Amino acid sequence: MDIIRARLIYNPTSGREEAKRKLGPILQRLERGGVETSCHATEGKGDATQAAKEAAERGFDMVISAGGDGTLNEVVNGLSACETRPALGILPLGTTNDFARAHGIPRKWEKACDLITRRYTKPVDVGQANDRYFINIAGGGSLTELTYEVPSKLKTMVGQLAYYMKGLEKITRLHPTRMHIRAEGYGEFDEEFMLFLIANSNSVAGFDRLAPNASTNDGVFDVLALRKCSLAEFIRLATIVLRGEEITDDPHVIHFQTNRVEVNSDDRVQLNVDGEFGGTLPCTFNLLPAHLNIIMDEHGESTYSKHGAGRALQL
Numbered sequence: 301m302d303i304i305r306a307r308l309i310y311n312p313t314s315g316r317e318e319a320k321r322k323l324g325p326i327l328q329r330l331e332r333g334g335v336e337t338s339c340h341a342t343e344g345k346g347d348a349t350q351a352a353k354e355a356a357e358r359g360f361d362m363v364i365s366a367g368g369d370g371t372l373n374e375v376v377n378g379l380s381a382c383e384t385r386p387a388l389g390i391l392p393l394g395t396t397n398d399f400a401r402a403h404g405i406p407r408k409w410e411k412a413c414d415l416i417t418r419r420y421t422k423p424v425d426v427g428q429a430n431d432r433y434f435i436n437i438a439g440g441g442s443l444t445e446l447t448y449e450v451p452s453k454l455k456t457m458v459g460q461l462a463y464y465m466k467g468l469e470k471i472t473r474l475h476p477t478r479m480h481i482r483a484e485g486y487g488e489f490d491e492e493f494m495l496f497l498i499a500n501s502n503s504v505a506g507f508d509r510l511a512p513n514a515s516t517n518d519g520v521f522d523v524l525a526l527r528k529c530s531l532a533e534f535i536r537l538a539t540i541v542l543r544g545e546e547i548t549d550d551p552h553v554i555h556f557q558t559n560r561v562e563v564n565s566d567d568r569v570q571l572n573v574d575g576e577f578g579g580t581l582p583c584t585f586n587l588l589p590a591h592l593n594i595i596m597d598e599h600g601e602s603t604y605s606k607h608g609a610g611r612a613l614q615l
């Protein structure tokens with residue numbers, strides 16, 4: 301068995317602190333599977349980005365992100381900026397693990413370790429929003445501005461949507477903003493929007509039908525923009541999303557696929573990038589095709605079209 305070198309970047313505070321509690325057994329299991337692993341415990345915001353960048357520069361064969369979507373997003377940001385990018389393994393030990401769930405990466409640490417030691421990688425598209433990277437979703441609009449006010453685990457915009465729909469709090473503060481959206485190969489829109497979403501993955505906070513065609517390996521984003529509408533219309537559409545049904549054909553929704561979108565506004569519009577604050581407009585969203593090789597189940601995702609089949613990690 302070939303031995304490979306991996307750097308495990310774990311957030312000791314994620315979820316129920318499982319990465320910290322199970323660290324010994326995790327390292328042992330990886331080692332038994334030929335993945336010789338050293339580790340870095342993150343100390344706060346941004347640390348995982350720096351640690352991933354250093355691991356790539358030090359020539360590790362693989363970086364393993366252990367934690368939730370927040371840690372994964374930081375690791376993706378560190379790796380995506382590098383010329384030579386190690387394979388990425390995921391131990392989904394956080395409170396929210398949207399990406400892992402959508403890509404069939406097991407929640408149990410034993411099974412996730414076994415998947416990593418099988419070393420089967422698939423190329424995955426990465427989104428770039430100005431100088432930040434994302435693998436699930438980015439967006440902007442008044443709904444995303446409310447996101448940061450809520451001390452909730454539901455950090456993505458759609459998660460917030462569910463939150464507001466349950467409580468109907470603050471929903472009256474939703475307001476349209478005039479934005480200019482220019483999409484490569486599609487066209488331009490200059491009108492008032494409630495919000496826009498740039499989806500790279502089809503599973504956003506569990507709403508699999510929100511962008512049903514979005515896939516992390518098709519070379520395009522699914523863009524959804526909600527036109528100015530009344531509160532009643534907004535609630536009607538949000539209810540459809542919460543029921544797990546599609547809204548892409550609704551006349552209030554603009555939906556298209558592209559690999560580059562520019563969004564601009566004269567007003568201050570905050571961006572949400574994979575659940576985190578991502579600065580303000582203007583923003584250019586660029587898709588980086590097959591930018592990262594992520595360890596997945598060979599039979600995990602079925603829509604493996606544009607970049608061909610996955611492969612065993614070549615070392």
Ligand SMILES: Nc1ncnc2c1ncn2[C@@H]1O[C@H](COP(=O)(O)OP(=O)(O)OP(=O)(O)O)[C@@H](O)[C@H]1O
Nearest residue numbers: 314315342343344345367368369370371394395396
């Ligand atoms: N030692 C640390 N103490 C506190 N926060 C940290 C530490 N290390 C990393 N973080 C921050 O914790 C955030 C959340 O991490 P992560 O998504 O892995 O866990 P989670 O349990 O799913 O998240 P959340 O607590 O937001 O639900 C990350 O964005 C990261 O910046």
